[in-house]
Amino acid sequence: MKNLVSSILFSFLVIAAFSGLARSDGSSWPYADETQQQRNQRMDWWRDAHFGMFIHWGVYSVPAGIYEGHKVKGIGEWIMNRGKIPVAEYKEYSEDFNPVNYDPDKWVRLAKNAGMKYIVITSKHHDGFALFDSKVTDWDVVDSTPYGKDLLKPLAEACRKHGIKLGFYYSQAQDWCHTGGSAMRVPAKGGWDNPKAEKIDKFTAAHSGHWDPAQLGSMDEYIKNIAAPQVREILTNYGDIAVLWWDTPRDMNKERADMLQPIISLQPGIITNDRLGGGYPGDLKTPEQYIPATGLDYDWEACMTMNDTWGFKSYDHNWKSAKTLIRNLVDITSKGGNYLLNVGPTSKGEIPQESVERLKKIGKWMSVNSRSIYETTASPFAKLSWGRCTKKTYINGADLYLHIFDWPEDGKLILPGLKNKVQQAYLLENMKKVKTDSFADGVKIELPSQPLDEIDTVVVLKVAGELEIEKVLPSANAQGEIVLGAMMANIHNPGYGSQAKTETVNGKQNIGFWTDARSWIEWPFKVEKEAEFSVKSDVALIDEASEITIEIDDKKYQAKLSSTGSYSNFKTVDLIDKITLKPGEHRLKIRPVRGKWSPVNFRNATLKSLRILSK
Template sequence: MKKLVLLLLALSCATQTIFAQTPTSQDQHMKWWREARFGMFIHWGVYAQLAGNWQGHQIGRGGEWIMNRGKISVADYQQVAQSFNPVKYDADAWVKAAKDAGMKYIVITAKHHDGFAMFKSGASKWNIADATPYGKDVLKPLAAACKKYGLKLGFYYSQAQDWNNPGGAAARKVTSEGWANPDSAKIDAYTKDNTGHWDPAQTSATMGEYIDKVAVPQVKELLSNYGDVAVLWWDTPTNMTDEFAKKLQAVLSLQPNIITNDRLKRPNFPGDYKTPEQKIPAQSELDGRDWETCMTMNGTWGYKSYDNKWKSTETLIRNLIDIASKNGNYLLNVGPDALGQFPQGSIEGLKGIGQWMKVNGEAIYATNGSPLGTLSWGRCTKKTNGSNTTLYLHVFNWPTDGKLVVPGLKNKVNSAQLLAGGKKLSTTTTDEGVVINVPAQAPDAIATVIKVETAGTL
């Protein structure tokens, strides 16, 4: 009996130790990702060749969905690949642009929903090396450039939807979302009866066969042939089952340190972080899990020649700050054109962010979310240094009276200064909080950062 009690006690202690270590283990696993805060998403594939147009019509929604929303047949779409020849692709220039913008990692569409692999694959000839005049794997030079510039590399992989390889899933979209096709009623009836598919060639195999013969082998290729892969970014688990998901998840063992998102199969495969799309959650919507907002710079993920609704540099920078102030990451998209060039609007946006980050990156990288409440003038990020705390006050709305009030801050202020240039600022403590005396004009109209060193933790 005594031995049994001791055994149970030992098991209890062991269990507690395991659970006690788990958060620390996950914290270590996510350390680089949390510190990075800012990454580049790249949506690039055959769809860039069409640039949002099909047979004289501008197809609605994202450029990367043109095959589905335009209801382009498999044969016609595969014909497009014969013109896809991105001779101006320069992986080195791409990665340098990301680095200069202050980004710490890149996630590229290794295969989007059209099933086209941007790498040489033994699992399907529908890939850039075998199906285009370009004839080369574009991921290998990208991996080399990431290594050269010190950026982490991640792969987006559409594990469920695949509109070209037989058996892949297809999310049903009504034809009118693409354009006013006169055959819409007929097409919509067909997709309704055929699980979203619009071409019989798409259903000549089962989804199980597709998972076994295409998806699993291709993920193995991605995790075996490109060195360290930091992120696997799954997407749209249309018709996924737990059985399919387990097969794909098992391949992750090839990269023990890989971080994955929450889109493999919901809810039983939550991954390491959540992925709000095209929006920044309110503080009340967050549940303590790691999260990353993915967002376009204009209105499309994949290239469209006529989408010039670019977000301003101010919006991009303030989005990054807002996300960091809530413990999130910002994955900002670029959709290169068919020649392999970044659109001019993307280049300008990246340069604008880079200029701000070169001065203020300290207030973004390796920071934690704001310990303060709602701030009418902007946002706050922080770093804990032993028993002291550094606050970074990102001021969007500069005070007209020369006094910035930090509400609720009761800690002793050891110093306050403009992050750009280091000019010292005087402070006073009131019942309302700490008041910082600031210059009459904002040094940076987009976001001026004030660095405040305080005693104690927050």
């Protein structure tokens, strides 16, 4: 049992912090009066890094996805919730959480060699289990496991040793083991513990006599007596902390957030995300398990897994390839974001070998190409059909890093819209120069017959002057058709669920794997002269029918697609008989009709001019 005096002292200090740090206008956001210059200085290291490691680790790695001999659906760290495991029973797993093979120095070196610049680890996840020696609960690694040692201290030391920034994830609202935590305040359902049952942690039991019985289970009391003191602990006991990563702001109103927000001032300059709740925006947005099709208008970080789970699951073998992970990093960087890539260690303290192998392959690519990732900013071009672009700008010029995913068969790469003079062009891997030729529509680059790296070969263009780039969008060809190919589509996928993506069928690109009706696609395009157009598409599907909505600007149409017999047998179908479009930029969007959707492969959308209405 923790010392009761220590608990009371922590509560007193938290209250003192609230009164001392809250602003006179009622806001407790420490950066509310920050200038743009001050924000830039605070965010600079994070914006330059682009690549970090997420670590989901806890007691859930013991059952590893299996409860009572059955595989529990969902992500590994949610097994207690998804399996409706009673608190007392779940806590017994801690007896087998014994990470004797934990080597934090090895973990940090693995991250560093992969090219990662920071680490964010789950100090406490939704099951309420702390990886540190908490003074406010016994439900932590020191008091509840045979290991009996703080796991965060040696990790903090290793990060300092190797120059890696350290961040802590903290689940401030959801807590399935401490009374009052969100999701435990609802009466039992499906075998889930009743929050007023006696199966509560020792700290709550010790204090229950001081609380109004009607408030037992109050989330306000939980925030005050568990979450706030623990946040103070992780921001006080481990040296410099660069990031505080909140999660799932369930039931978090402003009053509850205001009990937590001032504490972050204990770490001046710390960066927080957008998941605290209570109306606080944080410093960065956090798209989960997807990459925004066109990036975001705010600092953002895509957090993603290597397989399908965050916490370790013994039977999840659906690993993404190193090729996919590297291209994700490049794609995210080209859109101005950061990539927080997850590993889920075992209960013995080992990062799965599949993760290690992929991180080493990423590190091999980064050892050659990291210059095209670190300290770069988003692409200045519209979507490039052959790959991605990152850039560094200077007073008198810029470096453009061309990431070539699809090597041109004729060895000639077109960079559309670039008006600047190219001073020098070379392959980043071997510094070998390549020839360039400027023409009206951009720059043509002559490449070797084969790529140096099949995953991503990088070409560097050093250009003079302030960047001058004409936005080049698909427009009418000589036949009066605007052909919107699969590679030029912006694919919008949900965070969880299947991911529509481009693939090659019969030697041609199409958008496939479109099994989730929440996914949708869009193409920007340009009309030179006012005209009437028809819209058609080449599609392939097996099911008898699928319905879609076609949107062009503010006009909506619906179409039914009939079976073509197979996903490789493409047929041309009419989507819109006639639509009038004025000169300028437009967007064509295709969305599934919910409940009337079956998977469809889309090769393109083609607008054909029927009649010119203006000269």
